[in-house]
Amino acid sequence: MSVARFWRKIPQRYNLIGTKCDNCGRYFFPPRTFCPVCRRNGRILEHQFKGTGKVVTYTVIRAASEQFEHFTPYVLAIIQLDEGPRLTAQVACPPDKAEIGMRVKKVFRRIGTDGSSGVIHYGTKFVPE
Amino acid sequence: MVERAGIMTYGAYIPKFRIKIAEIARVWGANAEDIIGGLGVFEKSVPDLDEDTATIAVEAARHALSRRYLEPSEIGAVYVGSESHPYAVKPTACTVGEAIGATPEMTAADYEFACKAGTAGIQTCMGLVMSNIVRYGIAIGSDVAQGAPGDALEYTAAAGGAAFVIGREDPIALIRDTCSFTTDTPDFWRRNGEEYPRHGGRFTGEPGYFRHIQGAALMMLERTGTTAKDYDYAVFHQPNAKFPRRIAQMLGFSKEQIEPGLVVPYLGNTYSGSSMIGLAATLDIAKPKDRIFVASFGSGAGSDAFDIEVTDAIESGVFKRDAAPKVRDLLKDPVYLDYALYARHKGKIVMQG
Numbered sequence: 277m278s279v280a281r282f283w284r285k286i287p288q289r290y291n292l293i294g295t296k297c298d299n300c301g302r303y304f305f306p307p308r309t310f311c312p313v314c315r316r317n318g319r320i321l322e323h324q325f326k327g328t329g330k331v332v333t334y335t336v337i338r339a340a341s342e343q344f345e346h347f348t349p350y351v352l353a354i355i356q357l358d359e360g361p362r363l364t365a366q367v368a369c370p371p372d373k374a375e376i377g378m379r380v381k382k383v384f385r386r387i388g389t390d391g392s393s394g395v396i397h398y399g400t401k402f403v404p405e
Numbered sequence: 406m407v408e409r410a411g412i413m414t415y416g417a418y419i420p421k422f423r424i425k426i427a428e429i430a431r432v433w434g435a436n437a438e439d440i441i442g443g444l445g446v447f448e449k450s451v452p453d454l455d456e457d458t459a460t461i462a463v464e465a466a467r468h469a470l471s472r473r474y475l476e477p478s479e480i481g482a483v484y485v486g487s488e489s490h491p492y493a494v495k496p497t498a499c500t501v502g503e504a505i506g507a508t509p510e511m512t513a514a515d516y517e518f519a520c521k522a523g524t525a526g527i528q529t530c531m532g533l534v535m536s537n538i539v540r541y542g543i544a545i546g547s548d549v550a551q552g553a554p555g556d557a558l559e560y561t562a563a564a565g566g567a568a569f570v571i572g573r574e575d576p577i578a579l580i581r582d583t584c585s586f587t588t589d590t591p592d593f594w595r596r597n598g599e600e601y602p603r604h605g606g607r608f609t610g611e612p613g614y615f616r617h618i619q620g621a622a623l624m625m626l627e628r629t630g631t632t633a634k635d636y637d638y639a640v641f642h643q644p645n646a647k648f649p650r651r652i653a654q655m656l657g658f659s660k661e662q663i664e665p666g667l668v669v670p671y672l673g674n675t676y677s678g679s680s681m682i683g684l685a686a687t688l689d690i691a692k693p694k695d696r697i698f699v700a701s702f703g704s705g706a707g708s709d710a711f712d713i714e715v716t717d718a719i720e721s722g723v724f725k726r727d728a729a730p731k732v733r734d735l736l737k738d739p740v741y742l743d744y745a746l747y748a749r750h751k752g753k754i755v756m757q758g
Contacts, residue, residue: 290504324506346756347454368453384463384504386455396491398459398500 277390282397289399292325292382294361305361327382328405329357336371343388355380355402366401379405410531411576411716412569413475413541416468416729417685418461419565419672422451423739424747426560432744433555440560445646449563449673451742451750452549456564458487459497461678462547463504465568468729469543470505473577475570477506481539483513484529486522486546486677487566488595488602490515501545512539519593520642521703522546523567523677528583528709530571541572546677553601554753561645563673565735567681577719578688578697581712582629586620593704609704610648618642618652618700621708625698626656629712633657637695640666640683642702644674658698665690671736684713686732693717 287293294305298319302311305325311318334353337344344350351367351374367374368385380402387399425448430437441447452461462485470477483505485497498513512533516522523546530542547566552558571580592613595602605613618641626632633639639658641649646669653663666683675682680701687697692715699711718724748754 286503290500291506368455384460384467385453386457386460396457396459398463398504401455 277397279395282395289387289397290384292327292357292400294323294325295320296323303357303359303361305357305363323359325357325359325361327357327400329355329380329402331367331374331376331378331380332356332362333376334367334374336374353402368401368403373404381405408535408573409579409581410534410571410573411579412688412713413572413574413576414469414473414724415567415569415685415688416465416470416472417565417567417682417732417735418464418468419450419682419732419735420452420456420461421738421740422453422742422750423448424451424742424744428744428747429560443647444560445650445670446561446673447670448739449561450565450675451747452564454750457491457549458485458489458547458566459491459500461549461564461566462487462497462501462545462568465545465547465566466501466505466543469568469570472726472728473570473724475541475572478510479540480505480507480543480570481511482530482533482542483507483511484516484526484542484544486516486518486524486526486544487548488517488519488522488676489549489551490517497547501543505543507543518707519703519705520644520674520676520679521701521707521709523681524699524701524709524711525703527569527571527580527711528585531580531583534571534573541570543568543570545569546679546681548676548678549751550674550676551595551601556601557606558602558604561669561674563675565672565675565682566678567685569681575718575723576716577724578691578713578715581714582625583709583711584621584624584628585707585709586617586624587707588617590617590704590706592706604704613704613706614642614644614648614702615652615655617706617708618702619655621710622652622656622698622700625700625710625712631712633662633698635696636662636698638665638687638691639663639698640680640687641700642680642708643667643669643683644679646670668732668736682732688715688719689726689731689733691715691719693720
């Protein structure tokens with residue numbers, strides 16, 4: 277990942293900053309700048325998600341891409357935030373502890389690094405609540 | 406009279422992994438009983454594969470802010486003290502500032518003073534707050550402590566941190582006074598580019614730890630016209646369990662006074678986090694009017710002493726002590742690692758490039 281691409285997404289990655297439509301009450305993560313339901317009547321506001329939710333489904337990664345190969349096995353899950361939106365994130369727990377429906381909360385962790393001398397990508401993972 | 410600064414809120418963080426000291430001794434063919442008996446430490450914390458000084462600092466700061474609502478944009482200063490900043494150049498404090506929503510109108514810097522960089526951050530925040538330059542400042546001591554394989558430090562070098570928000574408006578604890586004792590003493594160091602620190606062995610005790618803490622502590626007792634008996638609790642830097650017990654005795658503090666803050670036996674030495682986690686553990690059980698004596702120690706060498714008095718605010722509606730885990734909760738339910746997994750977690754295994 278380029279330094280610029282990581283840097284642009286820092287608000288989302290660190291603090292789960294998304295958006296909310298003040299007209300219909302829908303929440304969006306990643307942030308949308310336009311409400312697909314209210315269209316021109318939508319009023320988009322910034323929203324920081326609480327960072328709590330539940331596991332909708334998950335998989336255990338045992339053969340990872342090069343950047344993550346030393347972290348296997350790890351749990352990758354689709355998480356439904358309490359406000360509604362779903363996102364894909366790691367759950368930092370042993371694979372045999374992961375369960376569908378499990379309550380999770382956000383934690384601040386290293387997501388990856390650009391080699392030993394490149395930028396460190398920090399961001400949000402989840403742990404059982 | 407200058408209006409005093411105080412602690413607005415605080416938080417700690419300790420990774421959930423541990424390694425028993427006996428397991429480290431087994432690998433190096435050392436006598437576990439001798440080592441455990443000598444240090445008074447039974448196990449130490451180990452970071453997860455994706456945890457480092459910055460992630461620990463962020464978690465500690467977020468725990469602090471979950472106990473008390475403070476407008477993040479009013480945090481005008483962030484200082485992170487550590488011996489293990491993830492970058493040689495690029496401040497951990499900026500990552501913390503961003504992750505707690507304090508950026509961009511703030512000053513920030515990383516501190517290094519062996520194990521007392523975090524308490525130096527508290528002093529800096531006090532100065533900024535008392536001179537009205539910032540409303541709140543946050544000082545953090547955080548480390549994933551380094552100890553070379555087989556070295557004496559490896560038996561205690563642990564991971565953890567604590568964050569203290571300093572301000573003037575209705576603090577949960579007033580910092581009545583602070584003073585420091587500092588000299589150029591090469592008792593412990595890590596040269597630039599080196600992976601592990603080196604130390605003067607037994608030389609670290611008398612001319613380092615004991616001289617400096619005694620220097621700062623006696624100065625504080627004299628300045629405040631107090632004796633050990635005037636305090637309810639005392640917290641000292643805890644590289645092992647023996648040193649803080651001995652310095653407490655030398656200064657006239659009892660076992661009961663240091664007990665709540667003596668977390669090293671089941672945590673290890675979290676370097677910059679050490680005395681600050683001890684203070685956090687003491688604030689976890691403190692009541693209004695309790696007086697706490699604190700003296701940190703950083704090799705190189707220096708000690709910062711603090712005279713702290715807990716206020717009624719700690720039990721008021723503005724502060725929710727139970728909204729974040731207490732230090733004793735963070736020490737509960739650990740996951741034990743053997744030496745091989747510990748080496749992997751600490752990045753001690755040399756990988757193919």
